[in-house]
Amino acid sequence: MTESHGARLTVDLDALAANWRILAAQAPGAECAAVIKADAYGCGIARAAPALWRAGCRTFFVAHLSEAQAARAAVPEAVIYVLNGFPPGSAAAYRAGGFRPVLGSRAEIAEWAQACRALGGALPAALHVDTGMNRLGLSVPEALDLAGDSPLGAPALLMSHLVSAEVAGDPLTARQVAEFARVRAAFPGMPASLANSSGTFLGPEARHQMVRPGYALYGGNPTPDRPNPMRPVVRLDAGILQLRAVSRGETAGYNARWTAPGPRRLATLSIGYADGYPRSATGQGVALVGGVRCPFAGTVSMDLIILDVTDAPEAALARGAPATLIGEGLDVDEVGRRAGTIGYEILTGLGKRFDRHYIGDEPETRGEPLSRVGEGQG
Incomplete structure (x- = not known):
């Protein structure tokens, strides 16, 4: 392969950009964000995020503050949400980076509101409502209670996460869509996001104002019961x-x-x-x-x-x-x-010993390998 690496990982940035466009076209009228957590699913935030930005993506989701910092270095003007909320005492770092936490508990909401007051005013954040995953997020009753008396003011985004959108006809998906609609009605006018990669291929009732694909961007099949509409990356x-x-x-x-x-x-x-x-x-x-x-x-x-x-x-x-x-x-x-x-685990587990080779996206860097593995990554 090379003198210093036993294997080569090739990432096609043109295919990545094309996949974002496919997903954006699948959700007309909605903003198409990009999930770039886990080092852009193993593809490298430092190169994947700018390619997505040049394709037209303006909003990105990561899991941790370190990933948000890597994303900010790669796409300085982007809107960046941090899915796992924020650790206690880190609000100043979020403000410094212009990051938006996805708040999913009363404790997080209270601390964020207090930090906003101390830092001089409301800062954008998303509100995460659990509609069936039982993992992160406010319960539906908690969200409904909060709607009338939120210390946050108006959150920038209301969101939830689908449990099994890739399973055609799963009744849980319909229940989640209905529960999320009930919460949305209590927050009139607030932008909302429910659809992941597979959810983007459901009806408009799942798309709302923003879709947030991840796996499909990197070539995974969001419609396992049908041929893969995405290009391999x-x-x-x-x-x-x-x-x-x-x-x-x-x-x-x-x-x-x-x-x-x-x-x-x-x-x-x-x-x-x-x-x-x-x-x-x-x-x-x-x-x-x-x-x-x-x-x-x-x-x-x-x-x-x-x-x-x-x-x-x-x-x-x-x-x-x-x-x-x-x-x-x-x-x-x-x-x-x-x-x-699952393919998710394969992608996100791809190691750091590979010769990482990037093709496409920019003529001046076409075929240019990354000079140092992990450069600029979280």
């Missing part, structure tokens, strides 16, 4: 370190979990679970070598994966040649299924 290639022939009955990898059913050819790749490729893909994972799907042979280890490349074309088998673990039709959703997880 991420490609992951690992170099072949060594090739070997084994005979019937020989084993490979830790604990000898794989046994050769006959004469086989194996390739060892320079990637493992320390790079974020899950160990749970043992026995189920595949990689593409010369366009041929080759199954994993043996346990995914910390730094290495073994492939059975018996059926791969000879021309593709050489020391240093690439094997594709994400890309060429092997998408993050399939990779997640094969590892017994």
Whole structure:
């Protein structure tokens, strides 16, 4: 792959921008924000956020203050919401960065209101109402009580989070939409946001004034029961370190979990679970070598994966040649299924040892690798 990295992660910034436009077009009349938490789902806030800004996105959501600070450095003029509220005593840092906390408890609301008074006036924030997740947010009764006597004044945004928008016809989604409508009626005129990536593909009753896609921006399928409308953004290639022939009955990898059913050819790749490729893909994972799907042979280890490349074309088998673990039709959703997880975890777990290569977005940086992995990131 390169002299200093065993694997390369390629991020297509043009595809990322195109996906934002697809999602924006799916929600006419609503603002399309972008969720860039978890280092832009593993793609890198420092490069992903500016590409989304140039595509037209003006509002971004992150999970933590550190991510907000990285986002501010990348897109100085953006509106930035912090989904996980704010830690006690951090209001001054939020004001300094111009960040908007998503407030989800009476304690957070009280502290934010007190801090606003001390800092000289109301500061924008979002109000999070729980309509079924039971994770963060005010209960519906709490929100209704607050509507008539809010110490915040008028929050900048009223929001909730869908539980299973990707499951077609899930009755819980309809209940959440109805509960959120009930709260919205108590806050007339306030901008509202309910739809995540999959929610953007529901009807207008879920879109409101803002949609906040995340996973779909990075190529994940927001409509699992239908073909993926999004363009692939991420490609992951690992170099072949060594090739070997084994005979019937020989084993490979830790604990000898794989046994050769006959004469086989194996390739060892320079990637493992320390790079974020899950160990749970043992026995189920595949990689593409010369366009041929080759199954994993043996346990995914910390730094290495073994492939059975018996059926791969000879021309593709050489020391240093690439094997594709994400890309060429092997998408993050399939990779997640094969590892017994979801594509979200695959993307956000992508490690820092890769040679991160960015293509698209700006002609002057087309094909230019990031000079230092993690540069400018939270």
